Amino acid sequence: MKGVSVRRLLASLIVPALFLTACSSTDSDSGTDASAAACAPSSAGPVTLTYTSWIPGIEDVVKVWNAKNPNIQVKVQTGPNGNGGTYQNFFNQLKAGNAPDLGQIEYDALPSFRVQDGLVDVGACDNVAKAKDQFIPWTWNQVSFGDAKGAWGVPQDAGPMALFYRADLFEKNGIAIPTTWDEYAAAAEKVRAAGGYITNFSQSDINQFAGLTWQAGGRWFANDGQNWTVNLTDDKTKKVADYWQNLISKKLVSTVPPWTTEWDNAYNSSSAWTWVSAVWGANSIASGAPKTAGKWRVAPMPQWSAGEKSAGNWGGSSTAVFKGSKHPYEAAQFALWLNTDQEALTLLNEKANLYPATTAGTTLPALSKGVAFYGDQKIYEVFAQASTEVAPDFTWGPTMTATYANASDGFKAAVSGKGSLTEALTAAQASTIQTLKSQAIPVKE
């Protein structure tokens, strides 16, 4: 598909541009730091902010804010999703000095903007800092990077993971719903014997694997304030990789590329029976596999040892204020409203299926109802529970675009029988360190 090649192209362009940004960050915007630290209103009169986001229907949410806040008007700009080009645009704009006031940044991309000194610390604003407790703890950690006071963005949405499964097929074949990964592997054999695949292993989208690793306790990156460490092959990650490698080698999972019609069809034709996915996956199945309406249910993710309660996360983004914004205070107020106000959260959920990052948000009326596609199960209660079970200490690296691209190459080879997932991660480890070094980001080996 064209999209893939464009993404690859952008990934190759991102390195030189990052470098440009890194070189220039010292000579610009020294003046804005002071005002950001104080976080005071920038002017008495009305201001207009620009906000770049690729959330479908975001204009309708912003309209509500604009109607209530005549002095802080927000203008929406848009583009493709982050890795599809908008992040690259942000970096270019930061370099050129015409970045928007606010931008949507996914959690896994936030560190790269932080490293390039592109973000304003909105934690300096009293009401933002106070709002910390409204958010599910792990989402706040994604924007604070563990800093007690700082916040380089306001959490927007979350992607807690759970197990989507075909209740009818499991019942008909007398297979119990797996609650541990051992049971899941055993069920995979039975499902294969019954003519299906237990799931489809996402071969080119590494985010799912990251979510599975997150649950298992793997921690890919760490930053001690000075140096980054890269750990794509720690014991927990290896455990997850070996587990899925085993299923792939035994041909117990299918391996069609994700987000294609072929992939939809695997679910629609009842060939794939489960999907360990994030909350937004509920909508992907419903639209991709309409023939299976009413037959799916959601259960908590299988655990590594029985009785544990741990979930992974896949996706989620924040609203960040860019360095160079002339109105950081006003921008922070908007970001806070957008992601904590119940009316805004309801609209975001309605328009774009965003799943809130606040505790109060997970009990929105729309998220407390039964969903017809899932046999009227109140599936969002499962995800609300899962969101509280996501470990808070997972850190993304500052060059995820490159890491994803490298790992994804290895994963594709592994599913077609060349090499293994562990080998792919080992290669990605080496090239990630290389990428960090080439961008002059300090890294400990």
Add this chain to the structure above:
Amino acid sequence: MKSRVGVMAVMGLCTIYFLAPIWWLFVGATKNNDQFTGTAPMWFADFHLVDNIRELVTYRDGVFLRWMLNSIAYTGGAALLGTVLAAMCGYALAKYRFRGRELLFNIVLSGVLVPATALALPLFLIFSKAGAANTFWAVFLPSLVNPFGVYLARIYAAASVPEELLEAARIDGSGEVRTFFTVSSRLMFPALVTIFLFHFVAVWNNFLLPLIMLSDERLFPVTLGLYTWNTQVNQVPELRGLVIVGALLSITPLVVAFLLLQRFWRNGLGAGAVK
């Protein structure tokens, strides 16, 4: 006779190979979202094309139509103006003797070797300095440049515009500009069509420039708009159907341009080739 059958078979295979994606696109555009995954990809289910088009042109206040108009403005405008510029430049290089002519020509030619992709980022920084990023001009102005068109125009002007004719025009008192527009440009017409078509396709396909320059949705060309939607399919799966129908509609201008102008194009290509 045997070889003829062989040739036809190869051509037939190529035709099927090239038309299959367009056929798939057309069939896909006639399906609703459920049928899109559920039915055979290369054959029709219920015919929903008209409904789909209506949904597309009304979605988000008809932003798709706006994108189509933008594309036509960027592409048609830049190709037309760019062709005139390239023709004038190539003509001058072919017909006037002045110091540094070959140097100038070689510099222009080396421009052919620089891919548009590599220029997008520097252009963005320049336009940002001028405060003109995220405007119509940020995409339009860089699209006017067409070094290959200059090359083609020079070759063709040298071959098809006789010196004697220009002498005669000068003796009759016609100015150089007037001669160019009334006499020379007509002789160069087949080449101009070729340049126009090449330019049209190049601008239409230059995806990276608008991607980097534009953040206001109302300025997007259709390629960027559809790409944007396509990246949102994970969040809003209904968009997939709109992207398919949109892609079908967005290729029509190109198809029309080619069908109308291909006769000239072939002539122009041939003329460029012998020199």
